[in-house]
Amino acid sequence: MPPIELIVEADEPALFFSSVGGAEAYLEAIDVRDGVYPVAYGPDGQVFKLEAIGDRVRIASVEGSKAPDDLRALLLRYLSAVKVHDVKSTETLSGLLAICEAEAS
Secondary structure, three states: OOOOOEEEEOOOOEEEEOOHHHHHHHOOHHHHHOOOOOOEEOOOOEEEEEEEEOOEEEEEEEEEEEOHHHHHHHHHHHHHHOOOOOOOOOOOHHHHHHHHHHHHO
């Protein structure tokens, strides 16, 4: 899998994409409207807004907004959901992403 560039919060609890364009093409507008995908993050915690425009999904960066702690919590929930239990609570954000990349491939 190419490097993770976008992490979308979802029921799974997360979906991983190598590009914003890839996420826009994969996600369905009806699901965005229904709140299935409330927020997305870049690998450093940059916050992205998802919106449905007709039958298309648009994902845009929220300027100046970072939430690395929220992303960290999401990644830990994902790893727990896929039964990866040997993750240290002190693991760095980049370390968590590397573990998620290995699990998602």
